Amino acid sequence: MEPRYDHAEVEKKIYEQWEQSGYFNPDKLPGDRTEPFTIIMPPPNANGALHAGHAMFVTIEDIMIRFARMQGKKALWLPGTDHAGFETQVVYERKLEKEGRSRFDLTREELYKEIWDFTQEHKKNTEAGLRSLGASCDWSREKFTLDPEIIKIVYATFKRLSDDKLLYRGKRIVSWCSKHQTSFSDLEIEDVERVDPLYYLQYGPFVIATARPETKFGDKYVVMHPDDPRYAQYKEGDKIDLEWINGPITATVIKDDAIDMAFGTGAMTITPWHDATDFAIAERHGLEKEQVIDERGKLLPIAGEFAGMKIAEARPKIVEKLAAKGLLIKTDEHYKHVVRTCYKCGTILEPQIKDQWFIKTKPLAASAIQAIEDGSIVFIPEHYKKICLHWLENIIDWNISRQIAWGIPIPAKLCDSCGEGIVDLDDSIHKCPKCGGALRKDPDTFDTWFSSGQWPFATLGYPDGKDFKTYYPTDVMETAGEIIFFWVTRMIMLGLYATGEIPFKNVYLHGLVLDAKGQKMSKSKGNVINPLELTEKYGTDALRIALVIGNTPGTSLALSEDRIRGYRNFSTKLWNIARFIQMNKPENFAGANMDIANREEVKELQALKTEITKHIEGFEFHLAAEKLYHYVWHTFADKIIEAEKKKLSDGTKAEKSESYAMLEYLLLGSLKMLHPFMPFVTEAIYQIFRPGKILMIEKW
RNA sequence: GCGCGCUUAGCUCAGCGGUAGAGCAACUCGUUUACACCGAGUGGGCCGGGGGUUCAACUCCCUCAGCGCGCACCA
Numbered sequence: 127m128e129p130r131y132d133h134a135e136v137e138k139k140i141y142e143q144w145e146q147s148g149y150f151n152p153d154k155l156p157g158d159r160t161e162p163f164t165i166i167m168p169p170p171n172a173n174g175a176l177h178a179g180h181a182m183f184v185t186i187e188d189i190m191i192r193f194a195r196m197q198g199k200k201a202l203w204l205p206g207t208d209h210a211g212f213e214t215q216v217v218y219e220r221k222l223e224k225e226g227r228s229r230f231d232l233t234r235e236e237l238y239k240e241i242w243d244f245t246q247e248h249k250k251n252t253e254a255g256l257r258s259l260g261a262s263c264d265w266s267r268e269k270f271t272l273d274p275e276i277i278k279i280v281y282a283t284f285k286r287l288s289d290d291k292l293l294y295r296g297k298r299i300v301s302w303c304s305k306h307q308t309s310f311s312d313l314e315i316e317d318v319e320r321v322d323p324l325y326y327l328q329y330g331p332f333v334i335a336t337a338r339p340e341t342k343f344g345d346k347y348v349v350m351h352p353d354d355p356r357y358a359q360y361k362e363g364d365k366i367d368l369e370w371i372n373g374p375i376t377a378t379v380i381k382d383d384a385i386d387m388a389f390g391t392g393a394m395t396i397t398p399w400h401d402a403t404d405f406a407i408a409e410r411h412g413l414e415k416e417q418v419i420d421e422r423g424k425l426l427p428i429a430g431e432f433a434g435m436k437i438a439e440a441r442p443k444i445v446e447k448l449a450a451k452g453l454l455i456k457t458d459e460h461y462k463h464v465v466r467t468c469y470k471c472g473t474i475l476e477p478q479i480k481d482q483w484f485i486k487t488k489p490l491a492a493s494a495i496q497a498i499e500d501g502s503i504v505f506i507p508e509h510y511k512k513i514c515l516h517w518l519e520n521i522i523d524w525n526i527s528r529q530i531a532w533g534i535p536i537p538a539k540l541c542d543s544c545g546e547g548i549v550d551l552d553d554s555i556h557k558c559p560k561c562g563g564a565l566r567k568d569p570d571t572f573d574t575w576f577s578s579g580q581w582p583f584a585t586l587g588y589p590d591g592k593d594f595k596t597y598y599p600t601d602v603m604e605t606a607g608e609i610i611f612f613w614v615t616r617m618i619m620l621g622l623y624a625t626g627e628i629p630f631k632n633v634y635l636h637g638l639v640l641d642a643k644g645q646k647m648s649k650s651k652g653n654v655i656n657p658l659e660l661t662e663k664y665g666t667d668a669l670r671i672a673l674v675i676g677n678t679p680g681t682s683l684a685l686s687e688d689r690i691r692g693y694r695n696f697s698t699k700l701w702n703i704a705r706f707i708q709m710n711k712p713e714n715f716a717g718a719n720m721d722i723a724n725r726e727e728v729k730e731l732q733a734l735k736t737e738i739t740k741h742i743e744g745f746e747f748h749l750a751a752e753k754l755y756h757y758v759w760h761t762f763a764d765k766i767i768e769a770e771k772k773k774l775s776d777g778t779k780a781e782k783s784e785s786y787a788m789l790e791y792l793l794l795g796s797l798k799m800l801h802p803f804m805p806f807v808t809e810a811i812y813q814i815f816r817p818g819k820i821l822m823i824e825k826w
Numbered sequence: 827g828c829g830c831g832c833u834u835a836g837c838u839c840a841g842c843g844g845u846a847g848a849g850c851a852a853c854u855c856g857u858u859u860a861c862a863c864c865g866a867g868u869g870g871g872c873c874g875g876g877g878g879u880u881c882a883a884c885u886c887c888c889u890c891a892g893c894g895c896g897c898a899c900c901a
């Protein structure tokens with residue numbers, strides 16, 4: 127053995143050996159394995175390079191899979207990649223921008239084709255990256271979210287939701303991004319606190335307060351609380367003629383409980399097309415709704431002289447005119463409120479009334495809540511349970527339509543004459559069943575999370591696939607705590623709905639990987655760590671164990687190069703322990719006959735094994751890894767080997783043999799336990815001592 | 827506003843009813859069957875403040891403070 131472990135040389139060779147052995151595929155594992163253990167990999171987005179978060183999930187999931195495999199289970203880790211709809215389109219649009227092009231210069235088909243090629247390229251890089259991180263996943267079962275068999279399952283769920291009346295097409299308020307030209311669900315929105323002026327405007331006999339004067343052109347309803355004594359003289363339905371921004375109008379009085387008497391003057395006018403609260407009031411009272419701002423964020427002709435202006439440009443001019451007409455009573459310049467922005471570009475989102483497909487989430491959430499509350503699904507760490515339940519209990523209907531090209535096309539037809547939407551999987555409906563009108567294809571695509579939400583059963587070939595029957599429900603869903611609502615809750619809801627069973631028994635959530643200073647990694651800060659650079663420098667094993675030790679589930683981890691270097695030293699240490707033992711192998715050693723079972727050191731190792739097993743089964747990987755590290759270095763190397771040195775040099779032949787037998791036993795035992803954490807170096811050493819064997823499938 | 831966390835050695839964090847732990851960093855000494863990517867050792871902590879439960883609290887409960895995050899239609 128070389129004095130120093132050369133990870134670069136060893137890792138590639140060993141991964142190839144594993145892959146060629148076929149043992150990543152549970153069907154090809156030796157022995158009679160009945161108990162399945164399944165993890166579906168959270169598919170990385172096929173739109174960029176691997177980042178530290180990927181290294182984190184690979185490490186944790188690979189630990190569980192390798193452990194299960196060594197325990198004799200049918201261990202399946204199913205890999206995949208995600209087309210990542212909107213996310214990818216945003217990445218691609220940025221690329222277009224840099225090239226001086228725009229998505230709006232391309233037809234949907236052209237754009238789709240370009241992004242397809244782009245993702246296929248990234249997909250290859252992603253797969254190579256996962257391999258170099260040591261992922262022992264079954265490549266023969268790899269899936270892509272746009273594979274035809276996946277889309278087929280997604281479509282079937284869509285149809286079933288429609289048949290079960292859990293899907294509707296509705297004119298509802300959605301959040302609209304004027305830059306990206308698409309609507310969102312409630313999750314793609316980032317609330318930002320801002321301080322803006324609040325304008326008090328004279329509206330006939332009333333004074334109303336608003337932060338958005340530019341939406342007020344069409345306001346013809348003035349609303350107050352039914353119990354407000356200040357407005358007791360006004361009755362619902364009263365008509366009042368008044369002078370407004372662009373001339374005289376007739377306002378109608380409405381009374382509604384939604385009004386907060388303490389805010390402003392207790393009276394407000396409503397803009398149902400551009401505000402969710404106002405929309406709800408309008409729905410309750412059957413009021414007219416009128417669009418004031420278009421999809422590009424510009425004022426419509428209703429704004430008169432201001433038509434065609436962007437909001438930012440129009441607002442001060444409108445305020446100026448209001449002041450000139452004597453309608454501006456006062457301005458409170460320090461009104462603190464929250465505006466909703468696009469989580470990608472920060473553009474202030476404009477609520478718009480749009481025809482979109484919505485899923486009625488309440489019934490789906492109810493069964494998810496039950497599965498979580500009765501403990502069928504367990505969260506690690508535990509506190510995510512409460513977070514999840516809180517979200518599910520307050521869930522709102524889910525807009526799954528996106529006005530972007532990159533995604534799974536929504537299999538539906540739309541009727542322009544009556545507004546009906548009809549689910550049509552096989553392009554067989556050509557006339558509106560409601561009014562007989564002409565139909566056109568719905569141009570929209572699904573929210574990417576609608577398909578990802580079906581990932582656990584879709585990848586396993588629901589409903590008839592053999593894999594589905596064997597491996598579902600899966601054992602663990604391991605992913606980033608960040609995407610708990612986007613993904614985890616949706617998988618639970620859709621999994622239970624489609625299959626009647628939970629999609630996974632355990633949810634393990636890891637935290638963010640931060641830079642050495644504890645800051646979030648981002649491209650703009652330039653502090654993004656490329657895991658593959660680190661593995662090249664220090665070895666994959668060093669990176670992996672650095673990501674595990676001291677990292678409790680759910681909490682973020684500051685990753686410094688110092689840390690990884692420290693664990694690289696551990697790889698070297700392990701290598702040298704092996705080298706020392708190998709150098710002391712007696713000639714004609716007959717190890718099989720040595721009786722060492724009663725040695726204290728052997729018992730100690732067995733006790734350690736019990737602890738490590740318990741920790742891994744309890745998802746306490748940080749404790750397992752730390753104890754192993756400590757044992758190997760400070761007990762095995764520092765104490766046991768040091769104590770045996772004398773016997774190895776001066777002992778009788780029998781003593782030498784016994785010492786060697788014991789050290790070899792302890793070494794191989796340690797390697798086994800370390801293998802899930804540091805697969806490469808342990809495999810390399812193991813095969814030196816046991817030529818022809820593969821540690822990956824040795825018995826735990 | 828509601829909810830969820832965090833606060834332990836210089837730094838990053840484990841531990842969570844029974845005499846304070848690791849890695850990194852610092853300091854001293856050391857080349858002896860592997861390993862200087864090493865070994866032997868040292869220093870360093872009112873375990874955020876206050877109160878309570880207990881024979882016993884860093885650990886459980888309450889409260890305050892600071893920090894972080896999530897959710898939320900007050901115009």
